[in-house]
Amino acid sequence: MKKRKINGKVLLTVILLSILAPLVQLYLKEIMSVIRWLLESGILKSGVMIFIFVSTSCHSFFVEDSNLNDVPLFNSHMHWILDALLNFATYAAVSSTALSLLKGIVVQHYFQDAVYFNDFSSYDIYSMLGVSCLLLWFSVFKTAQLIKEALFYSPIKRQV
Numbered sequence: 001m002k003k004r005k006i007n008g009k010v011l012l013t014v015i016l017l018s019i020l021a022p023l024v025q026l027y028l029k030e031i032m033s034v035i036r037w038l039l040e041s042g043i044l045k046s047g048v049m050i051f052i053f054v055s056t057s058c059h060s061f062f063v064e065d066s067n068l069n070d071v072p073l074f075n076s077h078m079h080w081i082l083d084a085l086l087n088f089a090t091y092a093a094v095s096s097t098a099l100s101l102l103k104g105i106v107v108q109h110y111f112q113d114a115v116y117f118n119d120f121s122s123y124d125i126y127s128m129l130g131v132s133c134l135l136l137w138f139s140v141f142k143t144a145q146l147i148k149e150a151l152f153y154s155p156i157k158r159q160v
């Protein structure tokens with residue numbers, strides 16, 4: 001019989017989640033207060049916007065992308081500017097909207113001291129929470145992939 005090796009990543013995840021879950025239960029009020037502060041202070045939004053700007057700029061400037069070379073009007077060597085602007089605008093809009101919705105959901109649903117969404121049922125609020133988290137995760141994940149690709153891409157696209 002073949003001996004199976006334990007997956008270290010899974011074991012570490014099980015240990016961390018087993019420690020984190022009771023801590024979250026014990027300190028839920030404090031954790032939610034920190035989340036509220038991050039959302040209302042604008043620090044989280046600013047950090048995400050800076051990360052998106054740096055990621056999209058570095059990727060557009062340093063990674064050769066020939067997707068627009070076959071499109072009339074964009075087959076010049078300057079299409080990287082349009083690429084940078086479109087990427088930044090897209091990911092920034094998605095992230096900003098997701099963070100604004102998350103702020104409203106957290107304040108309205110967990111703290112109940114303000115109403116951002118009138119006539120919304122709990123199902124609607126939870127749906128918005130799920131979609132907002134997914135959109136924020138997608139945006140940050142995709143921009144992280146852009147910066148990773150730029151960091152490990154060897155040829156430089158253009159001279160400064």
